[in-house]
Amino acid sequence: MEVKRYAARKVLLKKGVLLRNAVVQVAEDGTILSIANITDEEAAKEGLPIHDGYLCAGFINAHTHSELAFLDGLFLPGGSMAAFLRQIDALRLQFDEEQIRTAQARGYETFAKEGIVAYADISNDASTAYFKKNERFRSITFVEMFGVNSKLGEEAYEVGKKVLKEFKEQGVTAYMTPHATYSVSATLWELMRSQLERAPIFSLHYAETAQEINFLKNNAGAIYDLFHRDWKRKVEAYNMKEMEKCLEYYGAEHKHILLVHGVALTSFMVAFIRSAAPEATIVPCPESNLFIEGRLADYDMLRASNIRIAVGTDSLSSSPSLSILKQLQVINTYYPHIPVEELLVWATQNGAEACMFDGLGVLEANIRPGLNLIKMPNVESNSLQGATVQPLADLKGFSNL
Numbered sequence: 001m002e003v004k005r006y007a008a009r010k011v012l013l014k015k016g017v018l019l020r021n022a023v024v025q026v027a028e029d030g031t032i033l034s035i036a037n038i039t040d041e042e043a044a045k046e047g048l049p050i051h052d053g054y055l056c057a058g059f060i061n062a063h064t065h066s067e068l069a070f071l072d073g074l075f076l077p078g079g080s081m082a083a084f085l086r087q088i089d090a091l092r093l094q095f096d097e098e099q100i101r102t103a104q105a106r107g108y109e110t111f112a113k114e115g116i117v118a119y120a121d122i123s124n125d126a127s128t129a130y131f132k133k134n135e136r137f138r139s140i141t142f143v144e145m146f147g148v149n150s151k152l153g154e155e156a157y158e159v160g161k162k163v164l165k166e167f168k169e170q171g172v173t174a175y176m177t178p179h180a181t182y183s184v185s186a187t188l189w190e191l192m193r194s195q196l197e198r199a200p201i202f203s204l205h206y207a208e209t210a211q212e213i214n215f216l217k218n219n220a221g222a223i224y225d226l227f228h229r230d231w232k233r234k235v236e237a238y239n240m241k242e243m244e245k246c247l248e249y250y251g252a253e254h255k256h257i258l259l260v261h262g263v264a265l266t267s268f269m270v271a272f273i274r275s276a277a278p279e280a281t282i283v284p285c286p287e288s289n290l291f292i293e294g295r296l297a298d299y300d301m302l303r304a305s306n307i308r309i310a311v312g313t314d315s316l317s318s319s320p321s322l323s324i325l326k327q328l329q330v331i332n333t334y335y336p337h338i339p340v341e342e343l344l345v346w347a348t349q350n351g352a353e354a355c356m357f358d359g360l361g362v363l364e365a366n367i368r369p370g371l372n373l374i375k376m377p378n379v380e381s382n383s384l385q386g387a388t389v390q391p392l393a394d395l396k397g398f399s400n401l
């Protein structure tokens with residue numbers, strides 16, 4: 001079996017364990033064989049370059065909508081959630097199946113090029129099942145449900161059951177999931193209850209915008225007006241108190257809850273989540289957060305709270321890229337004091353723990369977690385400006401990219 005050796009100035013094994021000047025030996029089926037320190041002299045003798053940068057496990061994209069790759073570049077940055085929802089509604093463009101598949105395939109190619117080895121995927125239909133049943137990635141699919149009142153909720157649940165069945169028939173790991181706080185009625189939460197109780201994990205767009213908080217706390221604001229006044233829908237979503245009760249309920253069952261975005265979270269809200277739902281993870285999608293809300297989550301506050309943070313790309317409807325490195329670069333620009341090593345943990349080990357991808361996210365012998373080289377102009381600078389990702393191995397073997 002062919003074996004390759006890669007060396008870098010920093011090799012991130014897992015949270016808190018970083019080797020300096022180390023070499024990773026990987027087999028052609030992607031298995032990590034060994035990780036050991038190497039001196040400059042030894043490397044020179046072997047003719048092995050020691051790259052300026054990090055070696056780390058393959059990236060985990062903890063939130064994306066791969067089915068929406070065809071919406072690339074169609075949306076305007078509206079500066080608010082309501083503006084974004086309005087555009088989705090106005091965008092009744094007809095795409096044929098061929099166009100959608102071509103765009104989806106391009107999206108998955110991008111994942112591979114960007115060193116992503118596993119992803120948590122929101123799906124409203126089963127159009128991605130054809131790909132997922134033979135993919136080189138590991139994935140978990142969340143069949144997304146929304147319906148802001150009883151009637152819409154009941155209709156959505158029937159459709160959701162069919163979509164879920166379609167995925168399962170094709171051998172795809174899939175669970176039902178609520179869309180967001182403001183779009184799921186009490187009735188729909190109840191309908192989904194048996195599904196959510198059976199599943200170990202679900203995802204929820206949570207505290208994405210200030211408008212959402214206004215909706216939850218005051219039954220007011222641009223999202224509320226859009227649903228109630230403009231779309232003439234009866235609004236029967238949970239309020240803030242009810243929403244917290246709901247998180248408490250599933251938190252007590254130790255569900256891995258992916259709370260996606262978290263831009264509008266306060267330290268009080270995070271403290272509540274920490275105690276009510278110990279296995280919850282905050283999953284910001286930085287580029288998307290800038291596109292929709294014009295700001296990022298409060299990473300200093302999140303770090304201080306010790307809650308698990310993972311990273312997602314969101315979809316091409318609200319994010320200019322499907323690159324995890326790009327998300328880290330955005331955070332690094334706004335929060336240059338957060339160690340790059342910690343950002344890499346969010347994008348690897350934390351993502352794997354959040355999404356329950358066992359055996360991924362860390363570098364150790366005898367597993368196949370993928371291997372990425374993050375080349376940096378200066379690895380000691382803590383700056384990701386000018387950094388690139390080169391996937392060296394994925395879950396099945398050497399990367400041929």
Ligand SMILES: [Zn+2]
Nearest residue numbers: 065205314315
């Ligand atoms: Zn999303």
